[in-house]
Amino acid sequence: MTIGSASSLDAAPVDLNGPGHYLHWGVIQISVANLVVIAVMLLIFVLAIVLPFPKGRGRK
Amino acid sequence: MTEPIGTPGSVAAPESEAGGWTGAVRRRAVAALPPDKLLPDTQPAYMASWIYVFGVLTLAAFVVVLATGTALAIEGPAWWHTSGFGHYVNSLHLWSVELFMGFMVIHLWGKFFMAAWRGRRALTWITGAVAFLGSVGTAFTGYLVQQNFDSQWIATQAKDGLNSVGIGAYFNVLNFGQMLMWHIVLLPALVGVLVVLHLLMVRHRGIVPPLARPGVAAESAVAEPIETSEPVAGS
Numbered sequence: 252m253t254i255g256s257a258s259s260l261d262a263a264p265v266d267l268n269g270p271g272h273y274l275h276w277g278v279i280q281i282s283v284a285n286l287v288v289i290a291v292m293l294l295i296f297v298l299a300i301v302l303p304f305p306k307g308r309g310r311k
Numbered sequence: 312m313t314e315p316i317g318t319p320g321s322v323a324a325p326e327s328e329a330g331g332w333t334g335a336v337r338r339r340a341v342a343a344l345p346p347d348k349l350l351p352d353t354q355p356a357y358m359a360s361w362i363y364v365f366g367v368l369t370l371a372a373f374v375v376v377l378a379t380g381t382a383l384a385i386e387g388p389a390w391w392h393t394s395g396f397g398h399y400v401n402s403l404h405l406w407s408v409e410l411f412m413g414f415m416v417i418h419l420w421g422k423f424f425m426a427a428w429r430g431r432r433a434l435t436w437i438t439g440a441v442a443f444l445g446s447v448g449t450a451f452t453g454y455l456v457q458q459n460f461d462s463q464w465i466a467t468q469a470k471d472g473l474n475s476v477g478i479g480a481y482f483n484v485l486n487f488g489q490m491l492m493w494h495i496v497l498l499p500a501l502v503g504v505l506v507v508l509h510l511l512m513v514r515h516r517g518i519v520p521p522l523a524r525p526g527v528a529a530e531s532a533v534a535e536p537i538e539t540s541e542p543v544a545g546s
Contacts, residue, residue, distance in 0.1 A: 292413055296417050296420050299360070299362045299365070299417065300361070300421075302361055304360050306359070
């Protein structure tokens with residue numbers, strides 16, 4: 252199965268036209284893509300707590 | 312007509328009983344959610360943190376999910392699989408769901424670690440948790456109705472798991488029509504109703520304050536008059 256044209260795949264920053272990459276750790280198996288998403292969510296969560304919130308107009 | 316409705320000589324009912332059941336429902340609704348509580352123009356000062364933004368981000372993504380899903384339902388798979396604009400709306404539907412689930416999980420983490428069920432907010436927490444589970448089911452059935460090889464693969468893999476727990480006869484992932492109805496009618500209705508209830512309860516009880524630091528007096532978890540308030544950002 253092909254998705255999209257070859258030219259659009261060539262232009263993509265990441266070539267997703269292939270089998271996924273998986274990590275195995277005992278009974279745990281996770282795709283690199285899912286692991287990256289979880290890591291990014293954890294990063295956003297930490298940043299949301301750590302980063303200062305801008306003061307809006309009219310705030311005291 | 313200025314004459315009050317009623318039998319001649321009847322005495323007007325006291326305000327607390329007037330209007331029958333509709334009046335009773337109205338009085339109860341207004342008491343629980345007066346307009347300034349339903350649509351507040353100030354928020355507690357403790358909300359000046361990015362972690363409080365993820366609830367409304369989830370809601371914004373949900374609106375895009377519903378709008379793009381409506382467009383897909385109207386035009387059909389022959390459109391979203393073949394036309395350029397159909398591909399675009401299909402992608403918007405996918406990525407708004409990705410953001411919806413991501414924002415919702417970060418919102419859940421934030422509320423979990425601040426024990427957001429404090430101050431009689433248990434039902435707010437429960438409706439959010441059930442809405443999350445309903446969203447997982449909606450996303451799953453969405454993958455099943457893509458009408459491509461991916462959906463066939465997911466369905467044939469999922470059927471064994473669902474059969475093993477005994478619900479395959481009632482929730483048959485190989486039945487396209489059934490999965491389509493779950494995806495575009497039943498589960499969105501469930502999630503939509505839960506989201507509305509969740510929001511009304513958030514407005515009723517107020518936004519939960521953060522947990523107290525050691526040695527620092529805690530804000531009351533029970534919301535009632537907001538003492539230290541600031542204008543909503545941008546207002």
